[in-house]
Every structure is written in C-alpha cells, then in structure tokens.
Amino acid sequence: MAVIKAFKGIRPVQDLASKIAALPYDVMNSDEAREMVIGNPHSFLHVDRPEIDLDPSIDIHDPKVYEKARENLDRMITTGEFTQDEKPCLYIYRQIMNGRSQTGIVFCASIDDYMNNIIKKHEFTRADKEEDRINHVDYCDANTGPIFLTYKEDQIASEIIEAWIENESKRKPVYNFVAEDGITHIVWVIDNDIIISELTDLFKEIDYLYIADGHHRSASAVKVGLKRRAENPNYTGEEEFNYFLAVAFPDNDLMVMDYNRVVKDLNGLTKDELIDKLQEKFIVTESTSEEPLKPAKKHTFGMYVEDKWYLLEAKDGIYDPEDPIDSLDVAILQNNVLTPILGIEDVRTSDRIDFIGGIRGLKELEKRVHKDMKIAFSMYATEVHDIMDVADIGEVMPPKSTWFEPKLRSGLFIHQLK
Template structure:
C-alpha cells in the first residue's frame, strides 16, 4: 500500500514558470550551470547549484554554497517569484517530447514507505553525493527537486486515475510552456478535496512504487526526515519532514533511452583480434549501411570501430535468460566484452570508459571514437519492467543502465519540511 500526501506547494508565479524551471542539478557540472544561468536570474539553478553565485574557487560542497541556496530560495519567495497554495493540493504534471506524452501525479511520498521498501530502489548511492543533497535539503528546509517514481499500471485502477486526469486537464493549466530543449511542460492543480481523497485511496491499491530517477535525492530526503525526527522526539508522523516531493508516472507512459558506451583502447588487441574474441560469444556482422547501428531488439549491439559499424548478436548460452540481471544487455556487454576482453573491471571507476545518453544520438559515438576513443557500443534500451524485476528481487542494476527522458524540471514545485 503506497501512501501519497497532498501538500501546500510553493511554486512559481505563472509568468515566470518557464524561466524558473531548470534541469535537475545532477545533469550538468558547475561550469555548465554557470553558463545556463548567465542570462537568466530566475533560473532555479541559483538554488539547486548555488555555487553559480559564488566565486569559482569555492568548493561546491562548502557550507557557503548551501547557505547561498537557502538565501536564494528565501529571496525568490520574498520577491514574489513564488507563491504558496493555501491548502494541500495534488498536481498533474505532463511532459511532451517529440509528440509523446507522459503524465504523472505530483505528491509527497512517505519516508516510511522508502524505509519499508514500498518504494523500491534499483541503484547504489554514493556517500559523497548523498551528503551533498542532505546538506542542501537541510539548509533549505525543503525538497527542491521531485523524485521520479513509477508504478505498474496494471496494479491499480488506472482507468479511474486516467479519467480523473482527463477531467482535470480540461481545466486551464497553471503552467504551459515549451522549454529551451523543445519539451513541453504542462501542470494542472488538483484542489478538490473529493478528488484528492479518491486518488489517495487509489494509490493504496499500489503494492510498490519504484524509483526511476533520483536515488540520491530520495535517500538524502529520507535521512533529513530521520534527522528531524531525532530533533523532534514527540513527532506524530504527520509533520512535513516525514514526506518528500515526488512525481509518479504509470510505467507504460515512460521512455527509457539507450545508454551507450565508448572505450579508449582495445586493451592491446588489434581490430581482427578483437573481432575474433567477440565471435566466441556473438555473431558479428559488418553493417552495409553508412548509418550508425541502432539495435532493434534485446541482446543485440552496435559496435563502431575504425570507421565501420558492426552488429553483434549474443549467442545462446552467453547469458542466463532466467536471471533478471544476467539477461540485461548492459550485463551481457559487461560480462562478455568489457571485462574479459577489454579489461575494464569496474565501470564505475575506470577512466578508460565513458557513457553517452541516447538523447545525444549515435553520431556522438562516432564523434567520440574519431576524437579520443577507440571503440563504441550502441545499446538497446533497458525496459521499465526490467528495472522493476531487478528491484523486486532486492538487487541493483548494473551501472549506467538507464537514461530516462524527458527529465523532470526542478523549481516547479517546492515542498517545505516545516
């Protein structure tokens, strides 16, 4: 049973929403963030990456960065760039990318659901990244970026939710804009108490929610909530710090893009030696097209090497089809190519490998190989149900398995913890 809670959203005034809404803090570095805010004093990156307003010599984890984030958020509220809804609400958040829409419900999720594994995870988190967001949430006393959740559409009376969404979306949205990347963002407010309670009851039918994106943000939000509980031993469980900001989409709405690999060298092998080794586990075919190879099905890979594209098809016995992890394409490539042939033991730490999200296109693989890499592998996208299957058995996905698009914008909703 999943708990969802309405909240008094702090959100931009409508005329500034498109200027405030920003990409998540973790999809760019500090230099890129400084460029993004150069001509936009309203960007939420002034809160999510507050180092953009400080001298570049200051470490991004310095206390002054978190103090600046709180200062900037308070100023935006004081200056009227933000308003707060007078009563707890839910929200509908729709994104449209290349004509394809995904529509979710914005609410607050329970930190107890996270700890009790009602909210399931599929990634490890790093302590340093957690600490950064713990400090950010703690200093701001708010969740500033929503966690991207999903649920199995067939486990809930989804037709009722869809009917509510369809009905509510006939009303005038509070936001409707196209961001600089061409993605549309449309938001409606649900302030009818009857509808809110109906949606709360419907989500009680959901066995599990799954984190699609935002493992570090969710882990950090939970730890701040536990810190608040310790500071308030008489807490009742109803306080806002017991919840964190989230958006939940049905799994059939989501699109996972390919997450491709480029490697700096062939581990001492020649092209012919590499292909010979690959042929032990894969059927290797040189592509007759000049276009990049985009795999059309699972267990098939593209390889770009010395200005040629090849198709690699995993042979029977290369993987265990009954194992949710071993049968993942990222695991097949790792277990049969990257580690045993190219000598990359740990893709998390190796400086010989890089990862390129599918949003950048396969021509980017060619560009990187022609510039500073030696070989590239194009991947078939991981499916949402694959992610759920791994989470259901309490395991984690191999590194860099998923690339969700479109990204949720930060700054459209802020959830105060007090």
C-alpha cells in the same frame, strides 16, 4: 500500499514559470550551470546549483554553498517569484517530447514507505552524493526537486487514477510552456478535497512505487526526515519532514533511452584480434550502411571501430535468460566484452570508459571515437519492466543502465519541511 500526501506547494508565479524551471542539478557540472543561467536571474539553478553565484574557487561542498542556496530560495520567495498554495493540493505534471507525452501525479511520498520498501530502488547510492543533497535539503528546509517514481499500469487502481488525470487535465492548466530544449511542460492544480481524497485512497491500492530516477535525492530526503525525527522525539508522523516531494507516472507512459558506451583503447588488441575474440560469444556482422547502427532488439549491440559499424548478436548460453540481471544487455556486454576482452573490471571507477545518453544520438559515438576514444557500443534501451523485475527481487541494476527522457524540471514544485 503506497501512501501519498497533498501539500501546500510553493510554485512559480505564472509569468515566470518558464524562466524558473530548470533541468535537474545532476545533469550538468558547475561550469555548464554558469553558462545556462546567463541572462536568466530567475533560473532555479541559482538554488539547485548555488555555487554559480560564488567564486569558482570555493569547494562545491563548502557550507557557504548551501547557505547560498537557502539565501537564494528565500529571496525568490520574498520577492514574489514564487507563491504558495493556501491549502494542501495534488498536481498533474505532463511533459511532451517529440509528440510523445507522459503524465503523472505530484505529491509527497512517505519516508516510511521508502524504508519499508513500498518504494523500491534499483541503484546503489554514493555517500558523498548523498551528503551533498542532505545538506542542500537541510539548509533549504525544503525538497526542491521531485523524485521520479513509476508504478505498474496493469492494476485496477491505476486505471481509475488515469481516468481522474484525464478528467482533471481538461481544465485550464496553471502552466503551459515549451522549454529551450523543445519539451513542453504543463501543470494542473488539484485543490478539490473530494478528488484529493479519492486519489489518496487509490494509491493505497497500488502495491509498490519504483524509483525511476533520483536515488540520491530520495535517500537524502529520507535521511533529513530521520534527522528531524531525532530532533523532535514527540513527532506524530504527520509533520512535513516525514514526507518528500515526488511525481509518479504509470510505467506505460515512460521512455527509457539507450545508454551507450565508448572505450579509450582495445586493451592491446588489433581490430581483427578483437573480432576473433568476439566471435566466440557473438555473431559478428559488418554493417553495409554508412549510418550508425542502432540495435533493433534485445541482446544485440552496435559496435563502431576503425570507421566501421558491426552488429553483435549474443549467442545462446552466454547469459541466463531466467536471471533478471544476467539477461540485461548492459550485463551481457559487461560480462562478455568489457571485462574479459577489454579489461574494464569496474565501470564505476575506470577512466577508460565513458557513457553517452541516447538523447545525444549515435553520431555522438562516432564523434567521440574520432576524438578521444577507440571503440563505441550502441545499446538497445533497457525496458521499464526490466527495472521493476530487478527491484522486485531486491537487487540493483548494473551501473549506467537507464537514461530517462524527458527530465523532470526542478523549481516547478517546492515542498517545505516545516
């Protein structure tokens, strides 16, 4: 049973929504963020990446950075760049990318659901990244970017939720703009108490919510909530700090893109020696096309080395088809190629491997091989049900398994903790 809560959203004034809305803080570094805000003082990166307004010599985890985040957020609210809804609302958020749309409900999720595994995870988190967002949420006294959740569409409640979304989205939206990357963002406000109550009850019939993206932000939001509980021992559970900002999409709306790999060397092998080793576990076929090779089905891989593309087809017996993790393509490549042949034991820490999201295109793989890498692997995209299967058994996905597009914009919804 998933608990959702309406909230008094702090939102951009209509004329500034397109200028304020920004990509999530974790898809760019500080230098890139500085470039992105040139000519746009309204960008929410001034809140989510506040170091861009400080001297570059200052450590990005210095308290001054979080103080600047709070200062910038307060200023944007005070100067009228944001407005706050007078009553608790839910919101509909639709994104359209290349003609394909995904539409979800924006609400506050329960930190207890997170701790009780009603909200399921599929990734490990790093303490340093958690600490950064804990400080950011704590200083700002707000959740500034929604956690990307999903739920199984094949439930009766989800069908009714979809019908409500369809009905409410016939009204005039409060925002409708195309961002600089060509993605359309549309938002509707649900302020009708009857509809809010209906949707809240419907989510109680949803068995689980799954984190698609935002594991560090959700873990950090929960820890700030627990910190506030400790500071307020007489809390009732209804206080805003017991909840965090989220948006949930039905799983059939989502698109997971390929997350490809490039490696710096062949671990001392020649190309012919590499192919000989690969043929023990894969059927290896040289491509006759000059175009990059995009795998067309699971358990197949494209490989680019010495200006040629090859198709690798996994042979039977090299993975357990009944094991949700072992049968993942990222696991098959790791267990049969990256570790035993190329000598990469830990993809999290090795400086010999890099990862390229499918949004960059396969030509980017060729570019990197010609520039600073030796070999590239194109992947068949992980499917949403694969993520859910792994989460359902309480396990985690291998590193760099998923790349969701489009990315949720930060700054369109802010949830205050007080």
